[in-house]
Structures are given as C-alpha cells and as structure tokens.
Amino acid sequence: MKNLLQYAKQLSPNCREATWFYSRSLDGAVPLSARLGTRIHLLLCKRCRRYSRQTLFLRAACRRIQNSRPPKPHFAMPAEMRSSLQARLRQEMEKM
Amino acid sequence: MMLQTASELDAADQEPALPGDQAASLSSPELWVDRHGDYLFDYAMMRLRSHAAAQDVVQDTFLAALRGRQTFRGTAGERGWLLGILKHKVHDYFRKTTRQPCFSQLNLQHDEATDEFCIDGLHQGAWFAPLAPADWPAIPGDSLDNAAFWQVFYDCTAKLPRQTARAFLLRELDELDMPQICSLLEISENNLWVLLHRARLALRRCLEKNWFLKLNP
Numbered sequence: 001m002k003n004l005l006q007y008a009k010q011l012s013p014n015c016r017e018a019t020w021f022y023s024r025s026l027d028g029a030v031p032l033s034a035r036l037g038t039r040i041h042l043l044l045c046k047r048c049r050r051y052s053r054q055t056l057f058l059r060a061a062c063r064r065i066q067n068s069r070p071p072k073p074h075f076a077m078p079a080e081m082r083s084s085l086q087a088r089l090r091q092e093m094e095k096m
Numbered sequence: 097m098m099l100q101t102a103s104e105l106d107a108a109d110q111e112p113a114l115p116g117d118q119a120a121s122l123s124s125p126e127l128w129v130d131r132h133g134d135y136l137f138d139y140a141m142m143r144l145r146s147h148a149a150a151q152d153v154v155q156d157t158f159l160a161a162l163r164g165r166q167t168f169r170g171t172a173g174e175r176g177w178l179l180g181i182l183k184h185k186v187h188d189y190f191r192k193t194t195r196q197p198c199f200s201q202l203n204l205q206h207d208e209a210t211d212e213f214c215i216d217g218l219h220q221g222a223w224f225a226p227l228a229p230a231d232w233p234a235i236p237g238d239s240l241d242n243a244a245f246w247q248v249f250y251d252c253t254a255k256l257p258r259q260t261a262r263a264f265l266l267r268e269l270d271e272l273d274m275p276q277i278c279s280l281l282e283i284s285e286n287n288l289w290v291l292l293h294r295a296r297l298a299l300r301r302c303l304e305k306n307w308f309l310k311l312n313p
Contacts, residue, residue, distance in 0.1 A: 014213075014221030014222055015213060015221060015222045016213040016221040016222075017221065019293070019297070020289075020293055023289070023293040024289050024293070026292075027267065027292060028274055028285075047223045047228045048229075050229035050230070051229045051300065054229055054232060054300045054304075055296050055300065057232075057237075058268065058296060058300065058303075060240075062265075062268035062269050063268075064240050065142065065269060074134075074138055074243075075138045075141040075142075075150075076134050077137040077154075081137070081147075081151050082129055082130075082133055085129050085133065085151075085154070085155055085158060086126070086129050088155060088159070089129065089159070089162060092159060092162055093125060093126075093162065096162075
C-alpha cells in the first residue's frame with residue numbers, strides 16, 4: 001500500500017521533483033515510475049522543459065571546454081610563476 | 097599514399113614536430129614550462145579556482161614528470177603525458193582537502209540559497225515565478241564561440257560552494273563516473289545527486305541572469 005502510494009506520487013511529480021529526477025537521469029538510472037512521471041510532466045510544463053534543455057546545454061558547454069579549441073576561458077600563467085617554476089626545474093635537474 | 101599524407105598532417109597539427117630522431121622523444125625539461133605551462137595552468141585554474149593551488153599542482157606535475165621521464169611512452173604526446181600527470185595531481189588535491197572546512201564560502205552559500213521552488217501554498221513544489229527558467233535564445237550554442245561567455249561561465253562556477261563545484265566539474269568536465277566521484281569527495285551517491293542537481297540549478301540561474309538575459313534585454 002505504501003509502495004503503491006509512492007508509485008502514484010512518482011507518476012505525478014511537481015516541478016521540484018521533476019527537475020530532480022531529470023538531473024538524476026543524466027547521472028544514472030531512475031525508477032521507471034519516476035521516469036514516466038517526469039516525461040509526462042515535461043510534456044505539460046514549459047518551465048521544466050526549459051530547465052531540461054538548459055541542463056543539457058551546461059553539459060554540452062563543458063564538453064566543449066574539454067576539447068579546448070579557443071575561444072575559451074584563458075588563464076595565462078603569471079610571469080613570476082613561470083620564472084619560479086623554471087628556476088625550480090633547473091635546480092632539480094642539477095641534482096640529478 | 098594519400099592516407100599516409102593525411103595522417104602525417106594530422107600528427108603535425110596536434111604536436112609541433114620535435115627535434116630528434118624518434119617521434120616519441122621528449123623535449124628538454126627546460127622547455128616544458130614555455131611550451132605547456134599556460135595550458136596546464138589554465139586546466140588547473142578551471143578546476144581549482146585558486147592561483148596558489150594551481151601553481152602547486154602544476155609545479156608538482158613538472159617535478160613528477162622530471163623524475164619519471166623514463167615512463168614517457170609517446171602515445172599521447174608530450175602535452176598529453178603531462179596532462180595525465182596533472183589530472184592525478186588535481187584529484188589528489190581534492191582528496192587532500194575534501195575534509196578541510198572552508199569558512200570563506202559559508203556566507204556566500206547562504207546568500208545564494210533562495211529556493212527556486214515554492215515551499216508551501218497551493219503551488220508547493222512548482223517554480224517560484226521570478227526564478228523560473230526563462231526562454232534562452234533558440235541556439236544558445238552560439239555563445240560557446242564567444243570569449244565573454246566563458247568569462248561569465250567561469251565566474252558562475254567560481255560562485256558555487258566548494259564541494260558543489262567540485263562535484264559538478266568532476267562529473268561534467270572530467271566525465272568521471274559516479275562511484276569514482278563519491279570516493280574522491282568521500283560522499284554517498286545520494287549526496288552526490290543532490291550536489292549535482294544544486295550545481296545545475298545554480299549555474300543555470302547564474303548564466304541566465306548574467307549572460308542570456310543580457311543578450312536580448
């Protein structure tokens with residue numbers, strides 16, 4: 001009985017729950033009833049549909065950084081850091 | 097004949113031709129900082145968001161590479177090899193610091209914590225209208241070619257609480273699977289789902305406010 005109620009609840013999630021299950025579905029398996037409920041909710045709810053598209057966009061953006069073709073955020077190494085690193089490497093090589 | 101030329105061109109594109117008789121030889125360590133320093137530093141900054149921490153892991157990477165020169169096999173090129181070492185150093189850093197409290201971010205976390213969803217009333221669990229997702233341009237992908245977008249993207253990830261940001265970056269940037277991230281950050285899978293969901297909600301909101309709504313006011 002308790003299970004049945006839980007299924008019924010998962011079949012009609014509100015926005016908070018639908019976005020939660022949607023996000024979870026990107027990282028692993030979601031129970032069937034929740035998956036179905038989320039899909040139905042997305043069909044009916046414009047805001048959650050946007051949320052799902054935008055979440056996928058975040059993922060695509062990250063993949064893009066990975067394949068790092070410019071332009072992307074760029075942090076050049078500060079000059080002092082560069083010279084201190086070089087000094088450290090040289091010092092280490094002399095020890096060898 | 098054609099095939100050979102194409103693959104030669106490919107190889108030339110990925111890695112500047114190295115002097116020396118073998119393709120798989122390393123350049124002199126003195127040149128590493130000039131050749132790969134910016135790339136490695138950028139990689140570390142994206143994940144650690146701190147100059148000091150990024151400097152530490154990059155330095156550790158170069159030193160480890162210097163000591164382990166014999167292990168270089170040349171399959172991934174010099175930069176790929178260094179990047180592989182750096183990746184481990186970053187994960188080690190996460191592991192080392194995951195239990196340290198991070199006081200500076202407690203306030204920020206609190207400020208940004210306004211809930212996107214109605215807590216009670218008739219619409220309990222529905223989007224709180226002022227914070228609901230707005231319509232983004234039809235092709236948000238266009239922004240990915242814009243350097244200014246990436247500055248906003250970075251600033252937004254930098255505003256996330258530390259553990260939340262790490263969970264998100266490990267998942268979406270490094271594409272680790274869930275058990276790996278759980279053990280790195282020492283959290284349960286359920287906890288990780290919560291962090292990832294929070295990160296997505298917060299990033300979405302931050303990008304919308306600071307980028308997409310400013311595009312076409």
